[in-house]
Every structure is written in structure tokens, then in C-alpha cells.
Amino acid sequence: MDLQSEIHVSENGGLNSLNEARNGGVSGKIEAFNGLAEGSNFSHVLQSNQSKHGHNRSLSASKISELMKLGNLESASTQSLFSVVKKILDESIEKKNEDIPQRVASVLKLVVQEIEQRVSKHADNMKKQNNLCKSREDRYQSKIRALETLASGTTEENEVVMNQLQQMKIEKTKMEERKKLEEQDLIKLRKEKDTYEIKISSLKEELTLAKKNSEKILLQLEAKTEETKDKLQKKILELEFFLTDSRNKVKELEDLTESKFMQWKRKENAYNHFIDSQFGSLQELKLASESIKHEVLKMKNVYAEEFYHFGVNLKGLTDAAKDYHSILEENRKLYNEVQDLKGNIRVYCRVRPFLRGQSEKQTTIQYIGENGELAVQNPSKPGKDTPRLFKFNKVFAPAATQEEVFLDTQPLIRSVLDGYNVCIFAYGQTGSGKTYTMTGPNAASIVDWGVNYRALNDLFNISQNRRSSISYEIGVQMVEIYNEQMCASFSLHPLCTMFFIVSFDLHTLGIWNTAQPNGLAVPDASMYPVKSTEDVLELMNIGLNNRAIGATALNERSSRSHSILTVHVRGTELESDGVLRGCLHLVDLAGSERVDRSEATGNRLREAQHINKSLSALGDVIYALAQKSPHVPYRNSKLTQVLQSSLGGQAKTLMFVQLNPDVQSYSETVSTLKFAERVSGVELGAAQSNKEGRGVRELMEQVASLKDSVAKKDEEIGRLRLLKTNGTVEKREMSSPRRHSTGAPRPTQRLSGGKTSSEKAASDFDNSSEYSDRQSEAGSRQSIHEFKHHKEFFKQSRLVALGGGQNLLKHNGIKFDLADGGMNFSEDIELLGFGDADSEERLSDISEGDLSMGTETDGSISSIVEYTLFPEFAKPSAEITEKPNVPVKFPRPPTKKGQSGSSKMPLSKSSSKIPSSKRATVSSSSELKPPKKRQAILFTYHGSSGVRIVVL
Numbered sequence: 001m002d003l004q005s006e007i008h009v010s011e012n013g014g015l016n017s018l019n020e021a022r023n024g025g026v027s028g029k030i031e032a033f034n035g036l037a038e039g040s041n042f043s044h045v046l047q048s049n050q051s052k053h054g055h056n057r058s059l060s061a062s063k064i065s066e067l068m069k070l071g072n073l074e075s076a077s078t079q080s081l082f083s084v085v086k087k088i089l090d091e092s093i094e095k096k097n098e099d100i101p102q103r104v105a106s107v108l109k110l111v112v113q114e115i116e117q118r119v120s121k122h123a124d125n126m127k128k129q130n131n132l133c134k135s136r137e138d139r140y141q142s143k144i145r146a147l148e149t150l151a152s153g154t155t156e157e158n159e160v161v162m163n164q165l166q167q168m169k170i171e172k173t174k175m176e177e178r179k180k181l182e183e184q185d186l187i188k189l190r191k192e193k194d195t196y197e198i199k200i201s202s203l204k205e206e207l208t209l210a211k212k213n214s215e216k217i218l219l220q221l222e223a224k225t226e227e228t229k230d231k232l233q234k235k236i237l238e239l240e241f242f243l244t245d246s247r248n249k250v251k252e253l254e255d256l257t258e259s260k261f262m263q264w265k266r267k268e269n270a271y272n273h274f275i276d277s278q279f280g281s282l283q284e285l286k287l288a289s290e291s292i293k294h295e296v297l298k299m300k301n302v303y304a305e306e307f308y309h310f311g312v313n314l315k316g317l318t319d320a321a322k323d324y325h326s327i328l329e330e331n332r333k334l335y336n337e338v339q340d341l342k343g344n345i346r347v348y349c350r351v352r353p354f355l356r357g358q359s360e361k362q363t364t365i366q367y368i369g370e371n372g373e374l375a376v377q378n379p380s381k382p383g384k385d386t387p388r389l390f391k392f393n394k395v396f397a398p399a400a401t402q403e404e405v406f407l408d409t410q411p412l413i414r415s416v417l418d419g420y421n422v423c424i425f426a427y428g429q430t431g432s433g434k435t436y437t438m439t440g441p442n443a444a445s446i447v448d449w450g451v452n453y454r455a456l457n458d459l460f461n462i463s464q465n466r467r468s469s470i471s472y473e474i475g476v477q478m479v480e481i482y483n484e485q486m487c488a489s490f491s492l493h494p495l496c497t498m499f500f501i502v503s504f505d506l507h508t509l510g511i512w513n514t515a516q517p518n519g520l521a522v523p524d525a526s527m528y529p530v531k532s533t534e535d536v537l538e539l540m541n542i543g544l545n546n547r548a549i550g551a552t553a554l555n556e557r558s559s560r561s562h563s564i565l566t567v568h569v570r571g572t573e574l575e576s577d578g579v580l581r582g583c584l585h586l587v588d589l590a591g592s593e594r595v596d597r598s599e600a601t602g603n604r605l606r607e608a609q610h611i612n613k614s615l616s617a618l619g620d621v622i623y624a625l626a627q628k629s630p631h632v633p634y635r636n637s638k639l640t641q642v643l644q645s646s647l648g649g650q651a652k653t654l655m656f657v658q659l660n661p662d663v664q665s666y667s668e669t670v671s672t673l674k675f676a677e678r679v680s681g682v683e684l685g686a687a688q689s690n691k692e693g694r695g696v697r698e699l700m701e702q703v704a705s706l707k708d709s710v711a712k713k714d715e716e717i718g719r720l721r722l723l724k725t726n727g728t729v730e731k732r733e734m735s736s737p738r739r740h741s742t743g744a745p746r747p748t749q750r751l752s753g754g755k756t757s758s759e760k761a762a763s764d765f766d767n768s769s770e771y772s773d774r775q776s777e778a779g780s781r782q783s784i785h786e787f788k789h790h791k792e793f794f795k796q797s798r799l800v801a802l803g804g805g806q807n808l809l810k811h812n813g814i815k816f817d818l819a820d821g822g823m824n825f826s827e828d829i830e831l832l833g834f835g836d837a838d839s840e841e842r843l844s845d846i847s848e849g850d851l852s853m854g855t856e857t858d859g860s861i862s863s864i865v866e867y868t869l870f871p872e873f874a875k876p877s878a879e880i881t882e883k884p885n886v887p888v889k890f891p892r893p894p895t896k897k898g899q900s901g902s903s904k905m906p907l908s909k910s911s912s913k914i915p916s917s918k919r920a921t922v923s924s925s926s927e928l929k930p931p932k933k934r935q936a937i938l939f940t941y942h943g944s945s946g947v948r949i950v951v952l
């Protein structure tokens, strides 16, 4: 059915439906129209879409040709048109035609389908209505025919028929009216049909347009396809080329693999052959190893036997080595003993490490040997300067710790507790580490503690450990020599001394401030309770801080004074009541420096000159001692005066030689080492312990009384002789101790001019006008003896004043050099420093100068200290206590076992018993007037304020 017929059908259908609508079926008609209207809208949309894109490339050429075959589109049926459109759209969707957007094509397809459905529905409706109308028309026609036949019957019937006819006519008119209406409707429908036709024609136009566009697109696509085809062709060619190439390569590889495989095969064969041969030789080796094993076992047994023998031999060797070591140790001990006996000054050399700021690290130290060998060389003159070799007791390398240094010093320090005098001093140029060795760096931790702190700590600890057998009292004093003036470091005031005493029994420690600007003890002496070693160390720090410190170009903390820390030890043996006295001098000398190098001027220059002067005086003393010269110039400086007892007495002396490894200091290093070498050659004589046993004291007393009675008898004999000869007795001759001495004094090693010490001392006293009335030799000797042992001296001097020499001899256990008495007076003299060749000079120096006391004693300040620290008083004898004019009541010395005497008394108590003003000096006391004008002025002291102190 073509489109025209379809429309006819629809028109008929439409009439039918209109007729039915009149009977109530209007809705179907409206739907049919709506369907058409929608179809026209869709075509319009399609058209607009196509025109918007400006092409209709999706129409394939075949479809277009199909449409063309249909001829006039108007003659084509709607169905066929729709099918063509649908096919075109399908094709475009399938081929994914880029010219019609996919979405639009699919929408168009859906719309076309919808229109198709609606149109077909509409056509169906129209058909149905048409059929309905036809059947009705047929029925009416048959009715009309029936009626006409009836009309030809009866009139009645005619009338009825006429009526019916009439009615029929009415109905017919009605029908005609309806028909007219329907015709009108039909006209309307036709009009609508026209409009639809117009729309369809426009759609057709659109389709042709789309066709054209699709043709264009088709052409483009074809061109593109061609292009892609060419490209693909090219690629195929390339790939083919690659394929052939890779085929060749694969072939090559296959060939190679083949050859390799052959090679490996050959190798495998070779290896198999080799393995077989190896296996064979392995078997042989196995057999050989078995036989070797047997041999080894044999050898093992042999070796075990030999080892056993070796072990036995080794044991013998080890024993021998042990013996060797013990012999070595013994040797070392013996060497030390020989040194002790000789009294050599020990010299330890310590090399300071380079400091952080020092840039030039060329060292002058070439070699440090185990046995105290040291080689120095100037590295700035390598060819010219030959190394110089020195040998000392010990050399400490820069890396040596404070503890290591102290370990080698400890035995010496400990001997102080056994009653020896010990002196340790550090010598070296400025900044070479003297203070570091002696004290340690500032705010030192325990690890950095120098010899001073460690020595004190050690002494305190040992004294505490020995508490059950020996009661120790330790006193510490710090003195400074600055510009040839002595002052105490504990006080800011020059020429003052502050010292403290430790008594472990009382667990208290007191410090007397005997600040004595005029040399007298200050009444308001303060006492500080100190509970521990740390407190003592703290006070030492105060003393150290008071040291005169000035900045020089060499060492910004250079100390400009000699600092002397003296530790006085007195131990009382609880069992034997014996008394040990030891004294330890720890001396940090001021730096030896070249004035030109330190760039010192003004005050600093003066300081440097004083320092150099005192150090050269020390050198002179050492030189004199080394030469065993009869005259030792101790008096040339305060330093040598203070150290006299350590350098000249029976003390153990150790010198630390401090070296700066810097090249700039080479010349100073060499001169320091030369000096040290000289010092190490000095023999002081065997050190002696200052120990007094009770038995010795009693013996001494007995000797004294015997001596006394002998003297008395001598005196009487003399007097009788005189009476016999002249009739006059000269008092002087009668009382001359030398003339009446029963035993000749033994010569001493150190006495100069062939005189014995006793003779010399006696002659000294003879020469003094003050002693013109002395009664006996014993008395003078006693005075001399006490000159050194100050507290005894003090006691004796008072007793001399009170009762005279004979009484004193009886009660004070004075040491005599009686040939038959068993006491070695010369030794005492030596111990006191009177055995020196210099003693004459020193004694003659009494009352001379600002501070002459140091020349007669082992350091007069320390003498005062010793007295003040350990005020030991004579047992009040019957004779003395009977005397009505005894000025001072002295406390008893410890007599019983377990009693520690003054040391066990509270310090405040002891200090209160002895007025401080009377502790250090006696000459000013009016209560000590000698009844027979017998005064021994042992030393005088001129204080800065001009007050003169005379110690008797």
C-alpha cells in the first residue's frame, strides 16, 4: 500500500472514527491527530538538527539509492519512508558516523519509531472506522430497500411505513446533517492532511539535505579510510621488514647458541674428565692424609711430651722471672734506699701538654724513656742542634694524669706521718704547669686535684686509719713570698699568718687567725669549726686565691709569688707515748722567666727581678750543696731561708721540673733541665725521723742528771783547784761547759772548719755577751737544742728564766751530746740546722734585719706555727712548781697511754688556757724575768709596725 492509499484509508478510518466520535469515540481521533502532529514535530526537530550541523553525512549511499529507486517520495508509502529513515539511522549508528552525533541519531531513531507506531495505529483506527461506516451504510441501504418494499404494501401499512419513512427521512436529514458535519470534519482533516503533507515534504527536503551531507561525509570518510589504509600499509611493510630482520637475528642467535652449546658440551666433557682425575687424586690424598694423621698423632704425642718438658722448664723460668722481678723490685728499693741514705734530692720531670690556643705544635721533647730519660732538641734547627739527653728519677709525659703523678709522690708524702720532714717543690718557667701539678686547675674536680689537695687528703685519711695506734694532729699553714716579703696567704694583710689545726679525736677543726701585724698573736683570734677535709680544702682555696696574680704576656694567670703550703704533723703513739713530728713543705715556685720575653715593666718588672733573684739564690744554694761547699748561701733570699731545713736538713726532698714543650721555650727548657740535673746530684744526707720515745726521754734525763752530777763535781774540783792555786775562783771558768765536758763531741759530717757542731754552737754562745754568765755547757746545748724545737725551747727558756740550767737538765729531757750518754748531739744539731756551715753566720745574724728568724730555724714562721699548733709544755717539776714566781701554768703533756694531751683537749679550751698573746712570743712578758739575767735571744722579729719580738 502506497502513502496515498494509506492516507485514504486513514481518511476513511478518520471518517469512521469521526462518526464513532459522534457516538462517543472522539478520543481515538484526537490521538490519531496528535500522533501525526508529533510526527511532524519530530521531522522538524530532525530537520533543525541536521541543518544545525550543516550536513547529513550519515546517510549511506545505498539507502539514498534505495530512496531514489522509490521515485517520487510522495508516491512512496509512509511505512517505506520510515523504514528508509530508520535504516539510514541504524546504519549511521552502526558505523558510528561522526557527522551525525550518536546521541542525536539514536534519539531520531526512537522518535521515528514512535512516529511509525503512532501512524500505524492511526491508520488502523481509520481502517476500523471506515469498515464500521461501510457496514452501517450497508444496513441502512438494506433497511431502505425493505421499507420501499413495504410501501408498496397496504396503506395502513403505508401510513405506518409513511410514518416510518417520515421518521426515516428525519433520520436521513439528521444523517445528512451529520454527514455534512462529517464532511466539514473531513475538510478539516484534509486541511490538516495538507499541512502534514507540507511537513512531510519539508521532512523530505531535510532528508535530501541529510543525504547530501551524508554523501559528503561519506566521501571524507572514504578519503580518511584511504589515508589510514596507506598508513597501515606502510606499517605493515615496516613490520614485515622488522619481522624479516628479527627472523635473521633469531637465526643468528640460534647459530650462536648452537656453537655455545657445543662449546659447553666440550667443556663439560673436559670437566668430567678433570673431576674424574681429581677424584682419583683425592682418593690418593685421602690415603696420604690417613698416613699423615697417623704421623701427626705420633708427633702429637711427641710434642705433648716435649710440651710437658717445656712446661716444667717454663715453670722454672717463671719462678726465675718472679725472682728476677722481686730482685728488680729489691734493686729499686735498694736504689731508693741508697738515695735515701745519700739523701739525694729526687727530681721528677713533667712535660706539659700543648694548650688549646697554641697553634705551633712542634715539640722540643724528642724522647721520654721509661727510666727517667729525656731527650730534647730544637726542632727549628734540626741539623745544627744535637739532641740533649737528661736523666732524672722519673719523667712524666704530657699525657700523665694527676693521679699518676701523685702515685709516685705518695710514699714520700706518707713518710711525713712517720716523722720525716719532706719538701716538694715545683720549678719551671712561667706557664709550664707548676701550679697545675701542685694544686690543679681552677675549680678542680677530684680527678684534677694536684699534689697539695691529694697530699692533705691522703694524710687525713691515713691519720684516721691509724687512729687506734697513733693520735695525729695536723696543722696547715700557707705562706707566700712576694717581692722578697713573707706573708700569709690566708690573710689579706701582709706578714700575717692564718693557720688551722685538725684534731680528729675531737672531730673538730679550728683555725686560729693569728693575724699579727706586729708579730704578736692577736687577742681576738678567731676559730672556725671545720668538720671535714672539704672545709680545709675550701680554706686552702681562699689562700690560693690570695696569691698575687698578675697578667703577663706569657701566662695570663701567672702567679708572681712563691707559695708554700706547710703541713705540720705531730703524732703521739698511744702505746709507747713516743712523739713523731713531721713537716711537709709543698712549694709552688713563681715562674722563672726571661724579663725580655715576658715584656714586663714597672711593678711586673720588679716582681720578675725578685723572682729571678730568689730562684738564682736557690740555684746558688743547690750549687753549693752539690759542690759540698763549706758555705751554703741560704740567706740570700727568703725562699732559700724557708727551704733551708728541706735542702740542708735531713729531709726528703723532691723537685718537680716542669717543662713547656713549645719551641719558643727551648732555651728556657734547656736551662731548666740543666738546673734540675744539678739538683738531682745534690746529696743531703740520710733523712731522719723526728721521733722521741719515752724510753729515750728517760735515758736522756738520766744522762742529764749524771752529767749534772759530773759537772757539779768538776766544778767543785775546779773550784778547789783554783782555791788551791789562786785563791780566787772565776765564775766564768768554773761554769764553762766545754772545759768541764766529760765527753768529746763527735765530729759531724756537715760541720765546717773541723769543729763539731757542739763546739761550734758553744762557741757561738760564748761569743754572745748575753751568755757570758751561763753556768754549764749543758745549759747552752739545751738552749741550742730548743732553738730548733720551739715548744721545748719555749719551755726551756722559761725554765731557764725561772730556775737555771741544772734544774732544767733534770726535768726536761734535754738532749746532750755526751760521749757516754749515748745521744748524738751532732745529729740533733744537724737536725736543727745548726750543723751547717752557715750556722755561724746565721747565729751572728740574730736581731738583724726585718725578718731574721728564718735564718736560724727551719722556717721561723713555721716555728711559731709549730709552737702555736702543738703547745707542749714541760712537766712541772718539783723545783719549778715550788718556785713562787711561776708566771704561767702550762697544761700537762700527755703522760698516760690513750691520753692525747693537748690534742685531745677541745681546741677552744687549749686556746683559752694559753692566752694567744703568749703563744707565739715570750720576750715581752714581764713574768719571764730571768733571775740571773740569763736570756737566750734566739730570734727576733721586726713587724711592719715596728714592734720587735724577741723569742727566748
Ligand SMILES: Nc1ncnc2c1ncn2[C@@H]1O[C@H](COP(=O)(O)OP(=O)(O)OP(=O)(O)O)[C@@H](O)[C@H]1O
Binding pocket: 351, 352, 353, 355, 398, 428, 429, 430, 431, 432, 433, 434, 435, 436, 437, 441, 555, 557, 558, 559, 560, 589, 590, 591, 592, 658
Ligand atoms: N699537665 C697539664 N695538663 C693540662 N693542662 C696543663 C698541664 N700543665 C699545665 N697546664 C695548663 O697550662 C697553663 C699554665 O699552667 P700553670 O698555671 O700551672 O703554670 P705555672 O708554671 O704555674 O705558671 P706560673 O709560673 O705563671 O705560675 C694552665 O692553663 C694549666 O691549666
